[in-house]
Amino acid sequence: MIDMDLEEAAKKIETMEVRGAAKIARLAALALKDFTLSYEGSDIGQFKDDLIEAKERLLSTRPTAVSLRNALAIVLKGIEKEDNITELKKKVSASADNFIKKSESALDVIAEIGSKRIKDGDVLVTHCNSSAAVSTIIKAHKDGKNIRVYATESRPKRQGYITVRELVKAGVPTTLIVDSAVRYVMSKVDMVVVGADTVASNGAVINKIGTSQIALCAHEARVPVMVCAETYKFSHETMAGELVEIEERDVNEIVNQDDFPGVKLFNPVFDATPPEYIDVIVTEEGVISPHAAYEIIKSMDIK
Numbered sequence: 001m002i003d004m005d006l007e008e009a010a011k012k013i014e015t016m017e018v019r020g021a022a023k024i025a026r027l028a029a030l031a032l033k034d035f036t037l038s039y040e041g042s043d044i045g046q047f048k049d050d051l052i053e054a055k056e057r058l059l060s061t062r063p064t065a066v067s068l069r070n071a072l073a074i075v076l077k078g079i080e081k082e083d084n085i086t087e088l089k090k091k092v093s094a095s096a097d098n099f100i101k102k103s104e105s106a107l108d109v110i111a112e113i114g115s116k117r118i119k120d121g122d123v124l125v126t127h128c129n130s131s132a133a134v135s136t137i138i139k140a141h142k143d144g145k146n147i148r149v150y151a152t153e154s155r156p157k158r159q160g161y162i163t164v165r166e167l168v169k170a171g172v173p174t175t176l177i178v179d180s181a182v183r184y185v186m187s188k189v190d191m192v193v194v195g196a197d198t199v200a201s202n203g204a205v206i207n208k209i210g211t212s213q214i215a216l217c218a219h220e221a222r223v224p225v226m227v228c229a230e231t232y233k234f235s236h237e238t239m240a241g242e243l244v245e246i247e248e249r250d251v252n253e254i255v256n257q258d259d260f261p262g263v264k265l266f267n268p269v270f271d272a273t274p275p276e277y278i279d280v281i282v283t284e285e286g287v288i289s290p291h292a293a294y295e296i297i298k299s300m301d302i303k
């Protein structure tokens with residue numbers, strides 16, 4: 001039985017009112033906590049079934065970001081062993097709070113570590129809107145480094161607009177460019193800084209569509225690519241060979257379909273950047289080579 005608040009949270013994620021891998025993970029954890037605390041039934045078996053149903057509803061909202069799957073797994077970890085409703089409520093609620101707190105502090109640690117790799121005078125490129133990438137860039141600026149940023153528009157949803165506003169508000173000199181201008185500006189760029197929705201066990205990074213094109217241009221121009229990603233964005237499933245599902249969204253996000261009769265439209269919203277095009281992944285546990293992703297996943301307590 002799905003309640004209204006949980007459905008509301010699911011809708012916010014589905015419609016992208018709340019978006020970005022970290023934010024959707026935290027909202028899902030919070031929604032599961034609220035669902036648990038407001039649960040009125042007295043049958044423990046039914047409660048667990050309803051929790052699983054609630055988890056599945058949240059999971060169905062956006063398929064690509066493993067942050068969502070991992071957050072829900074963390075919050076519901078060990079519920080099968082609990083046989084008292086009050087204790088189960090306490091456990092789920094504490095796990096959700098703990099996940100949210102850790103996720104927020106991971107962001108600060110990533111910014112601290114990642115910003116050290118940005119040098120005074122650097123020109124950066126970022127894509128879409130990643131809280132981990134933006135925090136890292138802002139930290140470098142706050143540390144007194146004289147940096148400049150090219151931020152892509154990030155079609156079709158133009159999340160780049162959020163990024164440029166956040167960066168300019170923090171005082172970072174920022175230039176908005178269209179996605180196709182990336183190769184043109186790359187000769188003036190020192191580093192690409194992006195986030196991740198999912199990191200696969202082979203070190204491939206799944207992020208907003210166009211990230212792999214930017215990484216390819218950076219590779220050609222010998223510009224390093226730094227990915228900022230909390231460890232809960234690493235995918236355990238990929239270790240067992242599962243492929244990351246790439247979300248395809250409504251084609252009307254690109255153009256109004258009625259204006260293009262007879263034209264096929266296609267709107268994949270993420271892509272995979274191969275590890276060869278990534279220099280480092282900055283996590284809250286430190287800086288790793290993409291080839292060490294497997295080790296991070298092996299050490300994770302998420303199944």
Ligand code: RUB
Pocket residue numbers: 019020021022023065127128129130131132133159194195196197207208209269
């Ligand atoms: C957002 C996106 C971001 C990652 C990382 O895509 O691709 O780069 O989610 O973000 P969408 P963060 O707008 O489709 O959700 O670092 O904030 O988790």
